[in-house]
Amino acid sequence: MIVVDKPKYKMAIYEAKKELHIQIQGFLKAEVVEEYLNDLQETVAKVPKNTYTFVADGTYQSPVPSKISAELGQTLMFYASLGFKDIVIVNPRSKIAYVQVRNALEGVNFPGTVVDNVSQLAMR
Template identity: 35%
Template structure:
């Protein structure tokens, strides 16, 4: 499951993804992602992606995550923050995907951790 929220007052686009993604969900997620990006001026907004309750990603969907990370970087958000999964395996998997595409966003264990920086 996933959800997109835009807070124009705080200039934040919040994406929440949880559970175990399937192929059909990944396609719908990417469509919704492009739609959400069209509603904000990225350079004025922070992007926060909360995947704290995301399960390990199936191997055939890894490229979709990599594509999303690359897209996040390309759009030029003020800040890109990924809230780490609770699952250690999912966390390692996301770190490896991020490293493979030279992702520039910050990985944190909580939003408070990022705000304290």
């Protein structure tokens, strides 16, 4: 069930799978970040985090400017700090964005799983 459907991001709760998905489309400009965080907070509050998996789907994420790329690891760790049972990052299709995410994950002690596409979630 999609609970947020905005031009730059979507958020959905899949009760049967016990998953909360967020999907970034393009990249979030500074003026959208506050609205995104508010939507994220409201969506996260709708599920029991200790039994749900948080899926950050970057499939359609665009490369981010180098200034923002440096903060990408902190963003991924923020997702990890939300208190979910498990956290999964879906790599972007864009080769540049993929490398940015990979490099960001190398710089932090990320406790989750990284997959190349959403279909791999069913195989976990």
